[in-house]
Amino acid sequence: MTGLGLTGARGVSPNLALDELVRERRRAGVSVVHLGFGESRLPVFPPLAERLTxxxxxxxxxxxxxxxxxxxxxxxxxxxxxxxxxxxxxxxxxxxxxxxxxxxxxxxxxxxxxxxxxxxxxxxxxxxxxxxxxxxxxxxxxxxxxxxxxxxxxxxxxxxxxxxxxxxxxxxxxxxxxxxxxxxxxxxxxxxxxxxxxxxxxxxxxxxxxxxxxxxxxxxxxxxxxxxxxxxxxxxxxxxxxxxxxxxxxxxxxxxxxxxxxxxxxxxxxxxxxxxxxxxxxxxxxEPAELRAYLARAARLHGALARAVHRIVTSAGADCRPPTAGFYVYPDFEPRRDALFRRGVTDSASLQHRLLAAHKIAVLGGHHHGDDPGGLRFRAATSMLYGDTAEEQLAALDSADPLALPHTARLLDALREGFAELCE
Structure with a gap:
């Protein structure tokens, strides 16, 4: 068919496209710290599965x-x-x-x-x-x-x-x-x-x-x-x-x-x-009592990892509002513009690309959130750090100190190293 006019075609939503890109890289054997997708990475609370059945x-x-x-x-x-x-x-x-x-x-x-x-x-x-x-x-x-x-x-x-x-x-x-x-x-x-x-x-x-x-x-x-x-x-x-x-x-x-x-x-x-x-x-x-208790545990975990990533990006020189809800941080690396410029980073798109290509860290650039494309801001979804398996995620949910668990500590160390190298 020729001459077909399509209205409203804008491509796949950028967060979904980035998530698929990370999946492709992981299938190819590349280890990526995925902070680019806003998903609450926790296993299903068992009573919910029972109700579904x-x-x-x-x-x-x-x-x-x-x-x-x-x-x-x-x-x-x-x-x-x-x-x-x-x-x-x-x-x-x-x-x-x-x-x-x-x-x-x-x-x-x-x-x-x-x-x-x-x-x-x-x-x-x-x-x-x-x-x-x-x-x-x-x-x-x-x-x-x-x-x-x-x-x-x-x-x-x-x-x-x-x-x-x-x-x-x-x-x-x-x-x-x-x-x-x-x-x-x-x-x-x-x-x-x-x-x-x-x-x-x-x-x-x-x-x-x-x-x-x-x-x-x-x-x-x-x-x-x-x-x-x-x-x-x-x-x-x-x-x-x-x-x-x-x-x-x-x-x-x-x-x-x-x-x-x-x-x-x-x-x-x-x-x-x-x-x-x-x-x-x-x-x-x-909202039965057992579900409210589960929600309280989840909120504590979200806060612990969001604050940890906030400390990492601010230690690397970014300005960032302290997170108070959910599982995101939104750093601004404008204070490190000169250092980033030496690595070819001039805007949020090139910052997103550099982090993934050189440091194996996936984030969603601020330009995808309507922000100034020339800015050096991105969204990091910290909920992706809880683990890749249900066992790891449950361990993070139940732990009094989820930052000390081997799998979360390894990912946080990779973030510290990556952001330090980006801004050195």
């Missing part, structure tokens, strides 16, 4: 929005986080990613994004025909735009004929591994209310705070009438391949209309969350 005979389609029992469990999950929710406000999906895309497809106007941000946000907005309006993040955290810069961006965009309508926030953040403080969230919610913006709050990392006492404020608390919250089980319970996500819509007419639009979109795209996964979701969002 119990749901294996659920082969009917079921309601598009999700079964009532599962939506009730999700409603309870949000309510326990100070976001009162009824089951009819919830929509389930095969991952939070399609829910984020569905909101972009169902709401008119352009999209405001923090800069840097998760590499999927901009393509989703562009595939929905929107302009992406990036706004720099504050100095102390990521996942949210700097409030004063957001106000300026909105004014400039409208003067240029753009129509900013959606503000996407990540609480906590991918790629910086930080959480915006409540004061900043409140200020952004006030601005969203004044400018009549819909807030989309991606809270998939909320259960992975390194300090469980760290204060969290969801925009759904400060601006409930205009906030959609998305979450899922990919990160907190390491179920990325099972694809289980949920969205919570406002309780007003705006929320009901958007929920119905997303459900209609879902009916034509993914139909319903698979029945076995709904069985898993009902158990997981119900």
């Amino acid at each position: 119990a749901g294996a005979t659920r082969n009917a389609y079921g309601p598009v929005q999700g079964d009532l029992a599962v939506r009730s469990a999700v409603a309870g999950y949000f309510t326990r986080r100070r976001i009162p929710t009824e089951p009819d406000q919830v929509v389930l999906a095969p991952g939070s990613k399609p829910l984020l895309a569905a909101v972009q497809m169902c709401v008119r106007g352009d999209t405001l994004l923090p800069l840097p941000c998760w590499n999927t946000y901009p393509p989703q907005a562009m595939l929905a025909g929107k302009s992406v309006l990036p706004v720099p993040i504050p100095d102390d955290c990521g996942g949210v735009p700097k409030p004063s810069a957001l106000a300026r961006t909105i004014r400039t965009a409208r003067a240029d004929g753009r129509d900013p309508r959606i503000l996407v926030l990540a609480l906590p953040d991918n790629p910086t591994g930080t959480l915006a403080p409540p004061a900043v969230v409140r200020e952004l919610c006030e601005l969203a209310r004044a400018e009549d913006l819909l807030i989309v709050s991606d809270e998939i990392y909320r259960d992975l705070l390194h300090d469980p006492e760290q204060p969290v404020l969801s925009p759904a608390e400060a601006a409930p009438e205009r906030t959609v919250v998305t979450t899922g089980l990919s990160k907190n319970l390491a179920l990325g391949g099972w694809r289980i996500g949920a969205a919570r819509f406002p309780s007003n007419a705006l929320g009901a209309g958007l929920r119905d639009a997303v459900t209609s979109f879902a009916s034509e795209v993914w139909s319903t969350l698979a029945g076995p996964m709904q069985e898993v979701a009902a158990y997981a969002f119900g």
Whole structure:
């Protein structure tokens, strides 16, 4: 067939492409320290596997929005986080990613994004025909735009004929591994209310705070009438391949209309969350005691390895926000630009390439997160350091000092050596 016009073709998502590249190199016998893929590298918690088995005979389609029992469990999950929710406000999906895309497809106007941000946000907005309006993040955290810069961006965009309508926030953040403080969230919610913006709050990392006492404020608390919250089980319970996500819509007419639009979109795209996964979701969002204990262990492990990598990159001369949630660090090697220039590194793309080619360290360059391509920043996913086998990962999860385990210590030593050589 000739003359076929393709719209929206942008290639494979860069994090997925990098993960496949690392797999190819490892199959060829090359040892690579893989920090380039945002996967919670832990084995399945056994009760989750039991629920999956119990749901294996659920082969009917079921309601598009999700079964009532599962939506009730999700409603309870949000309510326990100070976001009162009824089951009819919830929509389930095969991952939070399609829910984020569905909101972009169902709401008119352009999209405001923090800069840097998760590499999927901009393509989703562009595939929905929107302009992406990036706004720099504050100095102390990521996942949210700097409030004063957001106000300026909105004014400039409208003067240029753009129509900013959606503000996407990540609480906590991918790629910086930080959480915006409540004061900043409140200020952004006030601005969203004044400018009549819909807030989309991606809270998939909320259960992975390194300090469980760290204060969290969801925009759904400060601006409930205009906030959609998305979450899922990919990160907190390491179920990325099972694809289980949920969205919570406002309780007003705006929320009901958007929920119905997303459900209609879902009916034509993914139909319903698979029945076995709904069985898993009902158990997981119900948060029984044994699952809460597992989550606490996972959060401690994530924090220990993220802080260890933070120490390594800052010792090599990078500036880096201290990680407080999830399993990422986002160093800036601008202070070492002269040393890197001598090795042919001039931007984030060449930095990513140099680390993989010369030091066998895979990271995702900042340019993939919408950052300035000329910067020397990248995202490192520290969860890939827990081990390559279920036995190693369980040992890391159970250890009082996971950094001292032979397999994690070996990888951390390789990182110290690699970054020291890069910047010497």
